[in-house]
Amino acid sequence: MKIKRFFAKDMRTALKEVKDELGVDAVIMSNKKLANGVEIVAAVDYDKAAPKVAAQPQRNAEPRAQAPQQSMHNFVRPEPQRAKPEPQAKVADSLQALLERQSPRPRSPELASMFSQSGIDTTDNYQEPAAQPRTKNMFIPESAAPVRPQTQADSLGFDDLDRDFDDLDSPVTARPQNKNNESEEMTTMREEMNAIRQLLEHQVSGLMQQDMARRDPTRACMVDRLVGMGIDKEVAQQMACFVPDDVSRQQGWKALLTMVEDQMQTTNNEILRQGGVYALVGPTGVGKTTTVAKLAALGAQKYGADKVALITTDTYRIGAYEQLATYGRIIGCGVKQVKDANELAEVLYHLRNKRLVLIDTAGMSQRDLRLTEQLNTLMRNQRVDIRSYLVLSATAQINVLQETVRHFKKVQLSGCIFTKLDESLSLGEIISIAIQNRLPIGYLTNGQRVPEDIRVANAEKLVKKAEQLYLKRTKAQHSRHQAVAPSTVGMYD
Structure with a gap:
C-alpha cells in the first residue's frame, strides 16, 4: 500500500495530481480544506499501481463512444503478474463524470484546455434543478440528463469526494453553528x-x-x-x-x-456687575438653589430687593418652590414658578424692569431624558437673552465632571460655578475641567451660609489653594507612613 499526501490550490487540481501520480485506482482516504488550498490523502496498492503505470498498450484503446458500454470485468485482470490496461478514454471519462456532477459553474481555462487535449466533449448536458438540494438519492428526470452508467471512479470513492467537494465550496452562511463559532473566535x-x-x-x-x-x-x-x-x-x-x-x-x-x-478664564463677577437674566443649570445635589439665594442676596444689596426677582422651573422636586420662596421672603424679592417655555416667556416679560433675574432649574442627572426638555425650555425663549451658568460640585469625580459638561453644553454656557470647595480634598480636577473645556469660572462657594459663603472666582487664589491642599495632603500621608523603628535593646538577652 502506497499512501501519499497532496497539496493544491483547489480540489480539481488536487484530483488531477492524484490521477497523474497514482492513477484512477487510488482511494481517497481524507481531504481537508486549508488556508491556502486543499489537502488530500490518497492511497493505492503499490504492486498493482507499478505495472499499470509502466505499460499502457495502445492496442487496448477503445473509441470513446464504446467506453461506457464495457463491463467492469474488462478492466480487472485476474492475473496479478500482467499489467492491467486502462483505456485513456475511460480515464478521462471518469474525471469528466466527476466534474459533471458538480453544480453548474464556469470551468477554469486550465480544465478546458486539459479536456480539449484529451479529446473530451466538455458540453454540460446535465441541468440541475435550481430549487432542489443535492442528495444522494435525488431523482433526475430522463429529459434533464442522460443516464450514466457507474464508472470505476464511483467505485473508488470519488462520489463521496464529490459531496465533500460541494461542502467545501458551499458558503459559510449555510452553517450557522460554524458561523457562531467563528464569531466567538473573532471576538x-x-x-x-x-x-x-x-x-x-x-x-x-x-x-x-x-x-x-x-x-x-x-x-x-x-x-x-x-x-x-x-x-x-x-x-x-x-x-x-x-x-x-x-x-x-x-x-x-x-x-x-x-x-x-x-x-484659566474667569467671568469677573459678570452676574452682579452687569445684571440681566441668568439661569443656573446642573445635576442634582450640587447646590443650585442655595447658590441662587446667595447671588440674589448680593444683588439685593447692590440694586435693592425690589430690582431682583427669582424664578424656578423645578416642578419635579417636592418643596422646591417653597424653599426658594422662603429665601425670597428673607431677601425681600419676588418668586415665580413656571412649567414650560411659554410661561417662562410671559413671566420674563412682566419682569422686564428688574435689574437681576435668576432662574433656578430642576436638578437632573446628565443621563436623565427629561434634561433635554428642560434645556429646550431655556433655548426656545427668543425675547430675552438668557445666559446659562453650569453649577458643578468640587467633590465630584473627574469623569463625572467631564460627562456633565459634555451633556449640558447643548445650551450655550456663559460660565460655571464650583460649589462645596470646603468639602473637597483636591482642586486640580476642577482646574483641569475649566482649562480643557475653556469654561470661564464665575463664582466659588465654600459653605451653606447665605450670602457669606460665596466668592468671585480668582485664578491665582484658586491655584494657590490647590497647592496648599496638595502640600497638606502630602504631609499627612508622610507622617502617617512614617513609623518609629522598634527598639532591639535587650531583645536577645
Whole structure:
C-alpha cells in the first residue's frame, strides 16, 4: 500500500495530481480544506499501481463512444503478474463524470484546455434543478440528463469526494453553528489584541516617562507635583514643556503655576456687575438653589430687593418652590414658578424692569431624558437673552465632571460655578475641567451660609489653594507612613 499526501490550490487540481501520480485506482482516504488550498490523502496498492503505470498498450484503446458500454470485468485482470490496461478514454471519462456532477459553474481555462487535449466533449448536458438540494438519492428526470452508467471512479470513492467537494465550496452562511463559532473566535481574538495593545501602550508610556525622568528630572518632578494636585496628566505635561531650561527648580515651579493661572478664564463677577437674566443649570445635589439665594442676596444689596426677582422651573422636586420662596421672603424679592417655555416667556416679560433675574432649574442627572426638555425650555425663549451658568460640585469625580459638561453644553454656557470647595480634598480636577473645556469660572462657594459663603472666582487664589491642599495632603500621608523603628535593646538577652 502506497499512501501519499497532496497539496493544491483547489480540489480539481488536487484530483488531477492524484490521477497523474497514482492513477484512477487510488482511494481517497481524507481531504481537508486549508488556508491556502486543499489537502488530500490518497492511497493505492503499490504492486498493482507499478505495472499499470509502466505499460499502457495502445492496442487496448477503445473509441470513446464504446467506453461506457464495457463491463467492469474488462478492466480487472485476474492475473496479478500482467499489467492491467486502462483505456485513456475511460480515464478521462471518469474525471469528466466527476466534474459533471458538480453544480453548474464556469470551468477554469486550465480544465478546458486539459479536456480539449484529451479529446473530451466538455458540453454540460446535465441541468440541475435550481430549487432542489443535492442528495444522494435525488431523482433526475430522463429529459434533464442522460443516464450514466457507474464508472470505476464511483467505485473508488470519488462520489463521496464529490459531496465533500460541494461542502467545501458551499458558503459559510449555510452553517450557522460554524458561523457562531467563528464569531466567538473573532471576538476573543479582538479582546486579546486590545489587551496586547493596552499593554504595549502602558509599557511605551512607562518607558517615555522613565526617559523623561532620566533626561530632565526637574521637569518630570514638576509634572508629578501637578498630577498630585489633581491636574490632568496631559495638561501637566503640555505646560511643563514651556518651562525654561535655564531656571532653578523653585523658579520653574513658580513659572509653571503662573502658566496654569494664565490658562484659566474667569467671568469677573459678570452676574452682579452687569445684571440681566441668568439661569443656573446642573445635576442634582450640587447646590443650585442655595447658590441662587446667595447671588440674589448680593444683588439685593447692590440694586435693592425690589430690582431682583427669582424664578424656578423645578416642578419635579417636592418643596422646591417653597424653599426658594422662603429665601425670597428673607431677601425681600419676588418668586415665580413656571412649567414650560411659554410661561417662562410671559413671566420674563412682566419682569422686564428688574435689574437681576435668576432662574433656578430642576436638578437632573446628565443621563436623565427629561434634561433635554428642560434645556429646550431655556433655548426656545427668543425675547430675552438668557445666559446659562453650569453649577458643578468640587467633590465630584473627574469623569463625572467631564460627562456633565459634555451633556449640558447643548445650551450655550456663559460660565460655571464650583460649589462645596470646603468639602473637597483636591482642586486640580476642577482646574483641569475649566482649562480643557475653556469654561470661564464665575463664582466659588465654600459653605451653606447665605450670602457669606460665596466668592468671585480668582485664578491665582484658586491655584494657590490647590497647592496648599496638595502640600497638606502630602504631609499627612508622610507622617502617617512614617513609623518609629522598634527598639532591639535587650531583645536577645
